[in-house]
Amino acid sequence: MISSYLKAGKIVSKVRDDASKLIKDGMPVLELVNHVEGSIRSEGSEPAFPCNVSINDVTAHYTSPPGDKTLIKEGDLVKLDLGAHVDGFIADTAITVAVGDADERCYVMMDAAREALEDALATIRAGVEVGEIGRVIEEKIHSHGMKPVANLTGHSMDRWILHSGLSIPNITERNPHLLEEGDVLAIEPFATDGVGLVTDMPETHIFRFLRDRPLRLVHARRVLGRIKEEYHALPFAQRWLEEYFEPKRLNASMRMLIQSRAIYPYHVLREKSGALVAQWEHTVIVEKDGCTVITE
Template sequence: MSDENERIEKTLKAGEILRQVRAEAVKLIKPGVRLLEVAEFVENRIVELGGKPAFPCNISINSDAAHFTPKRDDERTFAEGDLVKLDIGAHVDGYIADTAISIDLGDNSELVGAAEEALKNAINAIHAGIDTAELGRIIEATIKEFGFKPIINLTGHGLQRWIAHAPPTIYNFATQRGVRLEEGMIVAIEPFATNGAGKVTERSEVEIFSLINLKPVRMKQARELLEEIKPYQTLPFAKRWLSKAPDLIINRLVREGVLRAYPVLTEVGKGLVSQAEHTVIVEEDGARIVT
């Protein structure tokens, strides 16, 4: 199999896995159910179906937009009225697919619809040669038609082997210039809509990390931890995936530039956030939806 065929075939397989897992996971998200139960279901099911998680299952609720995954013994549950974003990724031999959906446990169907419609309109516009600035314009215009704002500092992105966030960056608002999409590129289109200020900021909760610089470390505990992390290569992992993950050691590795931390991203105006995402393959005259 040529490298190109392998890339497409394995990305499609990862997408097929995610379609099934997404449909099954959505049915589990109900008031009273533990977030950890859903996250573990998603991650285990991806493996059962022949893939591996490309990053920890993200379950961001209400004002939180991204990077929330439950702790090891998390007892938090979904509540009546919650607006839940389920963002999941799978890979087959490092070839990644990424998808997200909003599940409304309250009265937020318009906000959910804004992100979904923006996603649909952007995908319908894709073809080889389109400028990503045009996709940003479409996403922003669609979300504003619903009376909401796009989140300007969260973006769609390219997907490359072992890299969940690769170029090009696809902004969710109109920019002067972007990047021309080429046939065969694999990208994730990822609109976020909010009734808040339209921007996210970090908050202190961090459960997701990735390895960015494997260099010698002196502490025995740190060396053991890195051995456990190595199989994830450059992909994000959850603290709860590790047999032992002392905060002291993890924080030290972050300070030393060995690990990157992904704090939870939350809407600055405390607005509710909706999200919709598909991975697509750019074709000459359209886009093939992978997820």
């Protein structure tokens, strides 16, 4: 188990660092996500979820839909969030890149999120209250004159489960739950100069298997079977399924699967006031006197 976590962490660290150097004005987002996901596979693992490329006020859950024409532009603040798994053991990491001649506030936000992550990691050990991590993150982000995003959190992970029940806050809150040795956590501060809240957008490009359901369409049953077999309970992108299914029929089946609650759609999230957001993230394994960061 530990060796699988370490292998997944090493892979996503390498892919993250390599991909962050490719981000530039005029780059198609679809090219970036395909590069990241392809690199994860070529390194000997599988994506734990679709590569997220969230730009400016878009905060999370954006991955390219089929045929995406979105381009990265000069001055954009790009959040690159990626994960890999080895036999279901997951490593999750994120970085923010300012493209070209970005506004100075972008760099302040980036510093706030990165330093908040560093302070949080220095706090983690067995026996620490979860609420203490949120306090440390919020204080560091406030020290830069920014706000944490209050309704986004880090999370615990388990085999084949990206969000396994424990939320790690980015703000001060009373949470006396104590970390335990062996916990696997994704710590991910978000910093903004907006109101510090995210809201749903209409778009959904990432999905997750929920349950088997009685379905009228044979094609929808086939799609659901493929999803269950290929991705277990991990998030996936519709564009991944186009390798197996014709796009027009796939669209109809996906609508049915959502309506029947066989799969869960993740809405793209944006900062409520339209402000820029920066993100930094590492995965850690909690130890008695500290933690091992597997995505450094």
